Amino acid sequence: MIRFDQATKRYPDGTVAVDELDLEAPSGKITVLVGPSGCGKTTSLRMINRMIEPTSGTIWLDDTDTASMPAHELRRQIGYVIQHAGLFPHRTIVDNIATVPFLIGTDKRQARARAMELLERVGLDPAFAKRYPGQLSGGQQQRVGVARALAADPPVMLMDEPFSAVDPVVRDQLQDEFLRLQDELGKTIVFVTHDIDEAIKLGDQVAVLRVGGRLAQLAPPAELLSRPVDAFVAGFVGRDRGYRALGFTSAGTIVTRDEPTVTMGESLPGSDGSWLLAVDPSGAPQGWLHLADEPHGGVVEDRMLYRGGTLATQGGTLRGALDACLSSPSGRGIVVDDSGRLIGSTTAREVLALIEGLPDAAEVGA
Amino acid sequence: MIGDVFSWLSDPTHWQSTNFDTGIWGQLGAHLRYSAIALVIALVIALPLGLWIGHTNKATWIVSAANAIRALPSVGLLVLLVVIIAPHFYGRTDTGYVIPTEIVLVLLAIPSILSNTVAGVQNVDRAVRDAAYGMGMTGPQVLFRVETPNALPLIFSGFRSATLQVIATATIASYVTLGGLGRFIYDGLAQQDYPQMISGGLLVAALALILDLLLALLQRYTVSRGITGRTRRSDRAGHSDEAPDPRSAVLTEDLAPEAA
Numbered sequence A: 001m002i003r004f005d006q007a008t009k010r011y012p013d014g015t016v017a018v019d020e021l022d023l024e025a026p027s028g029k030i031t032v033l034v035g036p037s038g039c040g041k042t043t044s045l046r047m048i049n050r051m052i053e054p055t056s057g058t059i060w061l062d063d064t065d066t067a068s069m070p071a072h073e074l075r076r077q078i079g080y081v082i083q084h085a086g087l088f089p090h091r092t093i094v095d096n097i098a099t100v101p102f103l104i105g106t107d108k109r110q111a112r113a114r115a116m117e118l119l120e121r122v123g124l125d126p127a128f129a130k131r132y133p134g135q136l137s138g139g140q141q142q143r144v145g146v147a148r149a150l151a152a153d154p155p156v157m158l159m160d161e162p163f164s165a166v167d168p169v170v171r172d173q174l175q176d177e178f179l180r181l182q183d184e185l186g187k188t189i190v191f192v193t194h195d196i197d198e199a200i201k202l203g204d205q206v207a208v209l210r211v212g213g214r215l216a217q218l219a220p221p222a223e224l225l226s227r228p229v230d231a232f233v234a235g236f237v238g239r240d241r242g243y244r245a246l247g248f249t250s251a252g253t254i255v256t257r258d259e260p261t262v263t264m265g266e267s268l269p270g271s272d273g274s275w276l277l278a279v280d281p282s283g284a285p286q287g288w289l290h291l292a293d294e295p296h297g298g299v300v301e302d303r304m305l306y307r308g309g310t311l312a313t314q315g316g317t318l319r320g321a322l323d324a325c326l327s328s329p330s331g332r333g334i335v336v337d338d339s340g341r342l343i344g345s346t347t348a349r350e351v352l353a354l355i356e357g358l359p360d361a362a363e364v365g366a
Numbered sequence B: 001m002i003g004d005v006f007s008w009l010s011d012p013t014h015w016q017s018t019n020f021d022t023g024i025w026g027q028l029g030a031h032l033r034y035s036a037i038a039l040v041i042a043l044v045i046a047l048p049l050g051l052w053i054g055h056t057n058k059a060t061w062i063v064s065a066a067n068a069i070r071a072l073p074s075v076g077l078l079v080l081l082v083v084i085i086a087p088h089f090y091g092r093t094d095t096g097y098v099i100p101t102e103i104v105l106v107l108l109a110i111p112s113i114l115s116n117t118v119a120g121v122q123n124v125d126r127a128v129r130d131a132a133y134g135m136g137m138t139g140p141q142v143l144f145r146v147e148t149p150n151a152l153p154l155i156f157s158g159f160r161s162a163t164l165q166v167i168a169t170a171t172i173a174s175y176v177t178l179g180g181l182g183r184f185i186y187d188g189l190a191q192q193d194y195p196q197m198i199s200g201g202l203l204v205a206a207l208a209l210i211l212d213l214l215l216a217l218l219q220r221y222t223v224s225r226g227i228t229g230r231t232r233r234s235d236r237a238g239h240s241d242e243a244p245d246p247r248s249a250v251l252t253e254d255l256a257p258e259a260a
């Protein structure tokens, strides 16, 4: 657990970056600090590992006042991931990851062996171990940055916009892997971002800060979407709140209809329906065929497919289910099981009925 | 003329010393000795000082002051120091000349080592330094484990240019009766023996070149490949499967030492 107790940071020039912040980041959970630029997120985060010393107030790490020990010892117990990774250019990837174990005197071979494990954990090929940071892409460097922060197995991790410097596709991928990793590791994480979507996706709880370093609202993401405390938070959380809140509500078990399919590589059936779902031999949906486009028949090929439709997972969220319907060219939303195989289809009307049937429409996600 | 120089240099009697005369080998040894002493002293002063200034960002005026010393004319300074120092030494010793020579050479070598070391440390990426502290390194650990290795290329280039200057300027030792390769230049000039004079100049140039090459070699093996960029960056975007082969990176790199 990390607890801010009246923590204030006033810079020498008089700027009050953080103003009497009271905040608790519970153990094993992800707490996201979010807010407009200059609202004091980085300052708050860096006060935890004393990269910035608070002007007044106390920050507690469990029952320890962080000010009560030498800063470098405190920092070795806290994983820290910074925005541009900040890898050491003169060290190989494996030695970058093993930085903290080397510092605390772990046996070199043991430290490297652990670093190799972590490399795979964060989704990098072990062949990267002997490379230097300059030989890695931004996204790969960011993964190494995460591995480095994890190397000494600290209970606490601080992450300052770790995924902001990569393109949206890679960011999404990194976020998913981060959540998967956190499922396994259960660290106490404080995560800074200015991207509200990222905050909502990653946070167990989200702290919205307003400029001047004051806490505007601390709430789980679903509550933030359904009940912003004031106009500032509502404005910051943004549009589509209702739709995005569906992302926190389970659709339960969706009742599906059987969907006729054709397997890739088979010949086109002379069906009368205009849209037909193509699957691969394992039963995983590949895309839609518009039969009217293919009057001459032939076998089902990649180039014929419309891939616009997203897939809803059985047991997933209402947002996923509704989006599958809305994005499908045939209007029929495809539902798959956990391993990505077709279960059947549903329609927007049916999903809406589910939404309307919720106990209290205003309480979506709460 | 070129033929004369060539025959002067290829005459074996010019290389060996006799009872009356020090040959090329002997003067080369003396030249190296004066230069090495000056470079070692300069390094011992400028390197730690530069690391400290770069790391703490304190007393940066020292760098400007050292650079100002560069403006002093070497020969003038040497004569002045000899006038001041030499009278304190009597008898059959050349200490009264060696000390002024070394002072001039040390003053010559310090500025480039110092300013390059400071610049090298200061130029370390802020995010890298920040990460080093963030990982829990102490100040000295940040300096020696992160800042210094990253500053090495600049430190080396400072030391290499100091070496070139010292080797070239060590010829002035002969101006105040001492040995060294400058002997051939001053004697050649005095005796209007131009092949000897030009040979002396060529020997100095060759020595400087050889030393620079040796330092380049040393640099190659001490500076991390991660910094020199002697690595393949071809697969930044993700063709990550090809295994890096350190040898191929070394083999394909051109052998020219980076300009100092």
Ligand SMILES: Nc1ncnc2c1ncn2[C@@H]1O[C@H](COP(=O)(O)OP(=O)(O)OP(=O)(O)O)[C@@H](O)[C@H]1O
Residues within 6 Å of the ligand: A011, A012, A013, A015, A016, A017, A036, A037, A038, A039, A040, A041, A042, A043, A044, A194
């Ligand atoms: N060293 C400093 N000296 C003076 N003021 C500072 C200093 N560092 C930050 N500030 C100010 O403190 C405030 C908060 O800065 P901080 O870096 O914590 O913001 P942030 O929320 O992380 O913003 P961003 O999203 O842009 O990274 C800003 O107004 C900033 O200008």
Ligand SMILES: [Mg+2]
Residues within 6 Å of the ligand: A041, A042, A043
């Ligand atoms: Mg910031």
